[in-house]
Amino acid sequence: MKVLLIYFNLVFVSNSFFAQQLPVYKVVKQETSSSDGYYFFVTNGNLIIMDKDAQIVYYKQGKFDFDFIMEPNGKMYFSTFNAILAMDSTFQIRDTIVSKNGMQLDPHDKLFMPNGHILLLGTENLNYDLKNYPELQQSWKKDSISVQYAVLQEQDAQRNVSFEWHAKDHFKLSDADTFYVNVDKIPAWTHCNSFALDTDGNILLSSRNLCEITKINRTTGAVMWRLGGKQNEFKFVNCPTPFYGQHDIKRIANGHITLLDNGDYKVPHGARAMEFDLDETNKTAILKWSSSYDSKMKSKARGNVQRLTSGNTLVSFGVTKGDSICFVIVNSEGKKLFQVNGPSAYRLTNYPDLPFKLHRPTINCFDSAGVKYLDAGSGHLSYKWNSGETTRVITLTKAGNYLVYVPCGDGGFISSEKYVVTDLTKPCGLKSSSIRNKNKELKK
Secondary structure, eight states, rough: OOOHHHHHHHHHHHHHHHOOOOOOOOEEETTOOOOEEEEEEEEEEEEOOOOOOOEEEEESSSSOOOEEEEEESSSHHHHHHEEEEOTTTOEEEEEEEEOOOOOOEEEEEEOOOTTSEEEEEEEEEEEEEEGGGGGHHHHHTSEEEEEEEEEEEEETTSSEEEEEEEGGGGGOOOOOOHHHTSSSSOOBBEEEEEEEOTTTEEEEEEEEEEEHHHHHTTTTEEEEHHHHSTTTOEEEEEOOOOOOOOOOEOTTSSSOOEEEOOOOOOSOOOOOEEEEEETTTTTTEEEEEESOOOOOOEEEEEEEEEETSOOOOEEOOOOOOOOOHHHHHHHOOEEEEEESEEEEEEEEOESOOSSSSOOOOOOOEETTTTHHHEEHHHHHHHHTTOOOOOSSSEEESOOOEEEEEEETTTTTEEOOOOOSSOTTSOOOOHHHHHHHHHHEEEEE
């Protein structure tokens, strides 16, 4: 009940029509067909669906965390406080998922499996005497401390816990890199930020504060191998500088793994999208491909890498100092094909198609007594035009690109297609009969 009350409070806040301004995104580079489909992400606590031209199609204000994803069945999932919420294709909330066994939900990641199971990330706290850890004692300036460590929890289709893994049983406190342990508001030992289901059914886990990717046996919970960090078991090939503070581990179709190397470290380097060919038997990690925006742009946090169906790669560099880059799409040679600037996201996910139809308002143009108007259509509770007006019908006074947002689902807003007016003397292109019919309709 508490979770639902928190959620409805958020809906009430977001129903004040754009109490905040919409975030502004700008395409600064776009080659033909370099961008396709839709982009799902969270920025500044708000849910966003963006189209291939960086227009915000759907927007939901709130205090949401980290990740906004869609499953093949069309259900959309996002996190807030201690729960994961599920929306259907009408953007109505249909389900609430919570962690079990006293685990504090960590909204960094979530994974829905084909068998109906869900893998959740969480945290627990553990008190430590630091006298045996002089490096951490010096870093934290304390003799004892309560630190967070990661928990993985798998729930079956009936939301019963079927598997649970605790980092404290497999990692040592001294595995943490002191460069990162003071970054978090609450001292975090592992700061796990993503996981993926490997092709053999086991789990790949990214721990930012360990600078490590770990493979975990999903049956026994045993650690199968450790890549990166102090306990690295692999020989890096073609990679003289290892990854630091990484995000977003994935196993891709060709069998390689990808991740974002944030590059923020004692001696920083440019944040990189990286692709490794792992030999899990002989323990070699061959760097097959990497791409950075430039050699100096390090990333403090967040970010992700997604290999697209086109073969190109989406890279979100996360929180970068002095830059306003939201994401780029690059080809196999690293050439930038598409770039969007604006507020950063924790993770962006591109979906080539939506398995449902977006019910967007339609803008129509008409002429009445020589005055040109745009009409967003009836049946909506409120209207918000990008030109500032809040009425269904607006008067055209200048050329430009027009779109309108109307309420959609539980507290969100959906936009029309962009209506382009290049010639103010002939903006409509309607036949006289259509104009007369529109005039009659408005007079009723």
